Amino acid sequence: MRIAQVAPLAESVPPRxxxxxxxxxxxxxxxxxxxxxxxxxxxxxxxxTRASLVATRDCALRLDPHPHTSSxxxxxxxxxxxxxxxxxxxxxxxxxxxxxHFPFFENMAHKTVTTPHGRLDYRDLPDAYRRWNExxxxxxxxxxxxxxxxxxxxxxxxxxxxxxxxxxxxxxxGYLAFLGRIARDKRPDRxxxxxxxxxxxxxxxxxxxxxxxxxxxxTIEPLIDGENVExxxxxxxxxxxxxxxxxxxxxxxxxxxxxxxLVVIEAMAVGTPVVAWNQGAMEEIIDEGVTGAxxxxxxxxxxxxxxxxxxxxxxxxxxxxxxxxxxxxxxQYVDAYTRLLDF
Amino acid sequence: MRIAQVAPLAESVPPRxxxxxxxxxxxxxxxxxxxxxxxxxxxxxxxxTRASLVATRDCALRLDPHPHTSSxxxxxxxxxxxxxxxxxxxxxxxxxxxxxHFPFFENMAHKTVTTPHGRLDYRDLPDAYRRWNExxxxxxxxxxxxxxxxxxxxxxxxxxxxxxxxxxxxxxxGYLAFLGRIARDKRPDRxxxxxxxxxxxxxxxxxxxxxxxxxxxxTIEPLIDGENVExxxxxxxxxxxxxxxxxxxxxxxxxxxxxxxLVVIEAMAVGTPVVAWNQGAMEEIIDEGVTGAxxxxxxxxxxxxxxxxxxxxxxxxxxxxxxxxxxxxxxQYVDAYTRLLDF
Numbered sequence: 137m138r139i140a141q142v143a144p145l146a147e148s149v150p151p152r153x154x155x156x157x158x159x160x161x162x163x164x165x166x167x168x169x170x171x172x173x174x175x176x177x178x179x180x181x182x183x184x185t186r187a188s189l190v191a192t193r194d195c196a197l198r199l200d201p202h203p204h205t206s207s208x209x210x211x212x213x214x215x216x217x218x219x220x221x222x223x224x225x226x227x228x229x230x231x232x233x234x235x236x237h238f239p240f241f242e243n244m245a246h247k248t249v250t251t252p253h254g255r256l257d258y259r260d261l262p263d264a265y266r267r268w269n270e271x272x273x274x275x276x277x278x279x280x281x282x283x284x285x286x287x288x289x290x291x292x293x294x295x296x297x298x299x300x301x302x303x304x305x306x307x308x309x310g311y312l313a314f315l316g317r318i319a320r321d322k323r324p325d326r327x328x329x330x331x332x333x334x335x336x337x338x339x340x341x342x343x344x345x346x347x348x349x350x351x352x353x354x355t356i357e358p359l360i361d362g363e364n365v366e367x368x369x370x371x372x373x374x375x376x377x378x379x380x381x382x383x384x385x386x387x388x389x390x391x392x393x394x395x396x397x398l399v400v401i402e403a404m405a406v407g408t409p410v411v412a413w414n415q416g417a418m419e420e421i422i423d424e425g426v427t428g429a430x431x432x433x434x435x436x437x438x439x440x441x442x443x444x445x446x447x448x449x450x451x452x453x454x455x456x457x458x459x460x461x462x463x464x465x466x467x468q469y470v471d472a473y474t475r476l477l478d479f
Numbered sequence: 480m481r482i483a484q485v486a487p488l489a490e491s492v493p494p495r496x497x498x499x500x501x502x503x504x505x506x507x508x509x510x511x512x513x514x515x516x517x518x519x520x521x522x523x524x525x526x527x528t529r530a531s532l533v534a535t536r537d538c539a540l541r542l543d544p545h546p547h548t549s550s551x552x553x554x555x556x557x558x559x560x561x562x563x564x565x566x567x568x569x570x571x572x573x574x575x576x577x578x579x580h581f582p583f584f585e586n587m588a589h590k591t592v593t594t595p596h597g598r599l600d601y602r603d604l605p606d607a608y609r610r611w612n613e614x615x616x617x618x619x620x621x622x623x624x625x626x627x628x629x630x631x632x633x634x635x636x637x638x639x640x641x642x643x644x645x646x647x648x649x650x651x652x653g654y655l656a657f658l659g660r661i662a663r664d665k666r667p668d669r670x671x672x673x674x675x676x677x678x679x680x681x682x683x684x685x686x687x688x689x690x691x692x693x694x695x696x697x698t699i700e701p702l703i704d705g706e707n708v709e710x711x712x713x714x715x716x717x718x719x720x721x722x723x724x725x726x727x728x729x730x731x732x733x734x735x736x737x738x739x740x741l742v743v744i745e746a747m748a749v750g751t752p753v754v755a756w757n758q759g760a761m762e763e764i765i766d767e768g769v770t771g772a773x774x775x776x777x778x779x780x781x782x783x784x785x786x787x788x789x790x791x792x793x794x795x796x797x798x799x800x801x802x803x804x805x806x807x808x809x810x811q812y813v814d815a816y817t818r819l820l821d822f
Contacts, residue, residue: 204598206601206602207603208579260553261549261552
């Protein structure tokens, strides 16, 4: 198949920093190339891919040193280029949120597919989608679809990671892990309270975005003592494996409808079980009693930590291999493209 | 003429709070109705207008109580509605920044005109415009055009205000005024320093946006003593007239390429002269020695304050009437529409 992948321009593909969408696009594009497809990746010029890269912008928006950039203008330029070359592709796969590409591809919606990577409970999305309701969509969890249930959903395809063949870590660090971004919705305060009550040490590896600095300084920093609660800052991919692998469990006590939660399957990939709040896609992703626990309260989380710390870590890893490998994700996308072309 | 005006959805038309673009759209739409044109205003449903209002969204985005709104989806819904009704209009006038409407009106660019209301020195704009270079544009100052000089500019039309027939205020409050938004680029710190050196009291009437709270608390608040420097908070339209009218001069010591600066002509409208930094459109708007002074340094600003405080305030007002009335603005837009239709 001749497949175009269209990535957001916020980060390069894969991202140098935090950026789940661009990582998944990277795994998908490379995975499709490995299966023998002819893949063109539309992304920022600092991307690294085995597909043919087409870039209408030399660097990702977040890393651009220019003080004033326009996300809309940058994406419109890219989308115009995709449209000009549309006849070169059998299928065009968009990874953009909020339908930015819809007006460009109205007369060829049938050969496009859209994976929104974010939450969909925005007030303006249903009204807008109704005006472009021919566009086929793929959700990253069943939970993600709910606010836009009436859209033309082809499939749910869970994210996957190309982590097979790596060792299972034994969690011997004896701590609980919090990994991601310091933000009110991610509830690091809950993680600290859960850890305190279990007697486990908590290690927090997280980025602090500009908007979240006040929250960090006012609410979280006073709770960090460097012993029972340690803040290790933002960490890279390599450190992440060790950080997660040495943890007794990952805490994911989120307070928002997380449509997937990549860090949850990153933990599973190294054998580390997860205790997550019952929000968004967590019930779909965590196999209760096998890879972790889904809870509704701090009390239940404390109890779950003791329980999941005793789980067989090779079984956690086996569940990851079975459900969340990149190969499975790539194959499911190929199936979806094929069904779309057969219509 | 059958004219559509398409406003941004950030604020209602006119805005309940801060929002220069929506105010100008309001004056223009009502002014066109007064001239006998058939005007349709596309704007949020809480707008108040003498034109026919078409709203695809019940309230402005900034006042929406829903925690998650999508500006892109909201504008796309409106633009699709404008496009569906396009045949009802001779001319469609867009007041949107960053070209959001370009992909929708490619096959009828000739009957559209776009007034961007913001700065244009965004890195991504020239590349994007080149792909839609049929779209006729109107600048709000000659200065605004510079970063996008090659666009199809039809005219520069300065903003105008419908303030004729009101009294000339005498500036008897004996203070200098700072009005607008507390933000690093607006340089309230410069205003404070200028006032201190002149011996005048400074009164600051300003909104503090969420992003600017830290700047206010760290940099400006310590300089406010309630006597020589007074902070009066955000004020409404009625209070604004009094606040400006009683001031000896308005200080506008900006540090960014302001494409127009509505507050400068609001001051002139009540007879109050302006001391502004030489940035953006200031040299176009201020008549040196008649309505104020344009300066490059704090020293020059201090000297200019004494000078402009002695200007004849009825001459300031006369210059406003001649150059910055709403009638003149509306007539110029009608001229531009007429030229466009004659092509």
